[in-house]
Amino acid sequence: MQRLQLTTAGESHGPGLTALLMGLPAGLGIDYELLRHDMKRRMHGYGRGRRMKIEADTVEIRGGVRDAETLGSPIALWVENRDYKNWERMMSPVETDPHMVAKRRLHAPRPGHVDLAGGLKYDRRDLRDVLERASARETAARVAAGALARMFVREFGIEIKSGVRSLGPVGADAPAPSWEDLLRVDEESPLRAIDSSLEAEMVAWVDRMKDEGDTLGGAVTVIAHGVPIGLGSHIQWHQKLDSRLAQAVMSVPAVKAVEIGNALQASRGPGSDAHDPISRTDDGRWFRPSNHAGGTEGGITNGADLSVTAYMKPISTLRKGMPSIDIDTLEPHQSQYERSDVTALPACGVVAEAMVALVLADAILEKYGGDSMVEVKAHFEASQALQADWP
Numbered sequence: 244m245q246r247l248q249l250t251t252a253g254e255s256h257g258p259g260l261t262a263l264l265m266g267l268p269a270g271l272g273i274d275y276e277l278l279r280h281d282m283k284r285r286m287h288g289y290g291r292g293r294r295m296k297i298e299a300d301t302v303e304i305r306g307g308v309r310d311a312e313t314l315g316s317p318i319a320l321w322v323e324n325r326d327y328k329n330w331e332r333m334m335s336p337v338e339t340d341p342h343m344v345a346k347r348r349l350h351a352p353r354p355g356h357v358d359l360a361g362g363l364k365y366d367r368r369d370l371r372d373v374l375e376r377a378s379a380r381e382t383a384a385r386v387a388a389g390a391l392a393r394m395f396v397r398e399f400g401i402e403i404k405s406g407v408r409s410l411g412p413v414g415a416d417a418p419a420p421s422w423e424d425l426l427r428v429d430e431e432s433p434l435r436a437i438d439s440s441l442e443a444e445m446v447a448w449v450d451r452m453k454d455e456g457d458t459l460g461g462a463v464t465v466i467a468h469g470v471p472i473g474l475g476s477h478i479q480w481h482q483k484l485d486s487r488l489a490q491a492v493m494s495v496p497a498v499k500a501v502e503i504g505n506a507l508q509a510s511r512g513p514g515s516d517a518h519d520p521i522s523r524t525d526d527g528r529w530f531r532p533s534n535h536a537g538g539t540e541g542g543i544t545n546g547a548d549l550s551v552t553a554y555m556k557p558i559s560t561l562r563k564g565m566p567s568i569d570i571d572t573l574e575p576h577q578s579q580y581e582r583s584d585v586t587a588l589p590a591c592g593v594v595a596e597a598m599v600a601l602v603l604a605d606a607i608l609e610k611y612g613g614d615s616m617v618e619v620k621a622h623f624e625a626s627q628a629l630q631a632d633w634p
């Protein structure tokens with residue numbers, strides 16, 4: 244991201260999480276209800292561990308906002324870790340208790356987690372020092388910043404939603420959903436499944452994996468609706484909107500593949516099935532009867548719904564463990580168990596929405612620019628008027 248920059252800090256069981264969001268123009272109204280709602284949505288989902296019963300994930304804005312309006316200055320967000328009080332003797336930035344640290348030290352790295360590579364790279368003999376930052380707890384800070392990006396893009400008519408498309412083997416062949424499918428997702432349902440008829444089977448799989456001490460991955464689809472034509476560019480690799488979305492969504496913990504539109508299915512058939520015919524409505528708007536491309540062509544948005552699917556690997560903390568090596572004895576040792584979730588797919592969808600919102604906010608600032616909302620909106624309106632006259 245260029246115009247909008249997000250940096251986060253904080254460990255899973257440290258005092259809390261900080262997000263610093265820079266680049267939002269002055270004059271954006273802060274919708275505190277939306278912020279609360281997104282934070283709650285991230286905590287929801289069948290298959291999460293006990294941690295979510297401890298946390299409240301309340302966001303405090305500590306800079307960049309006055310009287311519920313952005314000032315154009317960096318925005319500092321703070322999310323307290325309530326669980327810190329149970330971990331202070333191990334995680335205190337000031338002084339830890341050697342006895343507690345030794346007791347909870349992580350010395351048998353988990354396959355699939357960052358433990359081994361991070362321990363080697365940063366010369367940490369207690370692998371907790373890497374896992375604490377790699378933890379998906381950090382996504383709470385992203386969702387807080389993403390909520391502000393959502394408030395911003397909403398000013399330009401963009402809405403963003405997501406749902407769970409598949410979990411483990413259940414729904415693995417489900418087709419790419421439409422915006423209307425996502426509108427029907429029940430946010431209160433256990434897994435926020437796009438096809439609600441699959442929900443019971445998904446829940447049964449979570450229960451089974453929980454009993455077996457195992458975990459599950461799956462796929463979530465995010466759609467941005469109402470995206471203007473012309474965000475991103477075909478000119479340079481790093482300006483292509485689809486490449487920016489892929490990086491942002493791939494950065495969500497455990498996401499190992501990102502698909503735009505129905506790319507997987509399209510790659511298996513002829514071009515005539517993969518591309519979306521071009522036509523115009525009677526009132527002179529560009530119109531595509533299908534949306535296989537998922538809203539971008541050549542790295543530029545084409546006005547159709549922007550569809551991004553994230554494929555999440557199963558969480559790498561298994562209660563039953565996996566074959567590993569003890570870094571003290573260098574002998575085979577089952578990987579250590581840290582309290583974890585069986586699946587966090589519903590949350591992954593909410594985090595991916597935040598990342599899509601941040602990328603779109605950045606692309607809007609790049610195309611329309613401005614220091615205040617009034618200025619950005621004026622540039623946006625002028626561009627829309629020019630497009631309406633083209634060719």
Ligand code: EPS
Nearest residue numbers: 292294377378379380383581582583584
């Ligand atoms: C996580 C392990 C669990 C999850 C956590 C991510 O935390 P804990 O060890 O405290 O039970 O619940 O997710 C969150 C805390 C969160 O806010 O999403 C991990 O190892 O990545």
